[in-house]
Amino acid sequence: MKRTKEQVRISMKFQICLLSLLFAAGMLQAQDIPLSMEIMADMPTSEAFRQRKTVRDFRDEPLAFEELGGLLWAANGYNRPEENKRTAPSARNAQEIDIYVFTEEGVYIYMPKKHMLTQIVKGDYRRIISEQKHFAVAPVSLVLVANYENMKNFDEESKVFYSTMDCGYVSENIYLYCAASSRLGTVACGGINRDDIAKIIHLKNGKVLLAHPIGVVDERANNNRELQNPVKTKQQVTPMLNQKR
Ligand SMILES: Cc1cc2nc3c(=O)[nH]c(=O)nc-3n(C[C@H](O)[C@H](O)[C@H](O)COP(=O)(O)O)c2cc1C
Numbered sequence: 001m002k003r004t005k006e007q008v009r010i011s012m013k014f015q016i017c018l019l020s021l022l023f024a025a026g027m028l029q030a031q032d033i034p035l036s037m038e039i040m041a042d043m044p045t046s047e048a049f050r051q052r053k054t055v056r057d058f059r060d061e062p063l064a065f066e067e068l069g070g071l072l073w074a075a076n077g078y079n080r081p082e083e084n085k086r087t088a089p090s091a092r093n094a095q096e097i098d099i100y101v102f103t104e105e106g107v108y109i110y111m112p113k114k115h116m117l118t119q120i121v122k123g124d125y126r127r128i129i130s131e132q133k134h135f136a137v138a139p140v141s142l143v144l145v146a147n148y149e150n151m152k153n154f155d156e157e158s159k160v161f162y163s164t165m166d167c168g169y170v171s172e173n174i175y176l177y178c179a180a181s182s183r184l185g186t187v188a189c190g191g192i193n194r195d196d197i198a199k200i201i202h203l204k205n206g207k208v209l210l211a212h213p214i215g216v217v218d219e220r221a222n223n224n225r226e227l228q229n230p231v232k233t234k235q236q237v238t239p240m241l242n243q244k245r
Pocket of ligand 1: 132
């Protein structure tokens with residue numbers, strides 16, 4: 001559902017007041033960042049399937065704060081919290097796929113129950129993910145990680161087998177959200193530095209699986225896809241994360 005600029009402004013004021021209250025009440029840590037639930041991708045599903053594709057060329061432009069919240073929710077958020085179920089299916093509902101968010105400012109983990117980011121480490125680690133050129137340009141990269149702590153009742157082979165499959169659903173959700181946004185692009189990347197990433201995120205029991213650089217499609221390089229839906233808000237991911245800390 002799209003909102004007017006005025007509605008977005010009022011909503012931001014409300015969010016800032018709410019944040020101040022939550023910090024004051026000790027319910028949030030300084031490194032916690034609540035995300036927007038704005039879904040900025042509302043084209044018909046049939047059109048999103050038509051538009052779904054790999055994009056490797058991004059503009060030097062940040063994502064809007066609302067885009068990141070909508071993207072993470074679509075990727076693997078709770079769509080049926082009362083049933084403990086999410087937008088992506090998982091074998092035995094293990095829900096083992098965690099999403100780490102790499103930005104210029106730091107590395108965060110997506111906390112889907114609270115729909116917020118929690119900071120893991122400060123600093124720009126985007127280029128560590130992979131030497132592939134798209135990671136140097138994309139403002140945000142999502143890294144999908146199997147958390148084996150949620151798979152204690154799986155044998156070792158099944159942990160790898162099922163988490164790899166479950167990761168594929170999250171990856172496709174990311175692709176479809178980008179397609180439906182008419183603005184964002186992404187590429188699933190298996191050619192990544194898994195050991196280095198595991199160290200950065202302090203992974204103890206799990207496996208780094210796949211990464212998705214996300215950016216605004218560079219239509220000069222991807223000229224077969226027109227930008228139809230430029231984002232109107234000026235709120236961008238990096239300044240927003242700065243403000244909220
Ligand atoms: C599991 C997986 C791993 C991939 N790894 C890479 C990668 O490391 N680098 C890359 O540029 N593309 C990668 N791709 C993207 C594929 O090359 C791309 O999906 C394929 O060429 C089909 O294009 P399409 O997605 O536009 O249909 C990967 C795709 C998948 C599904």
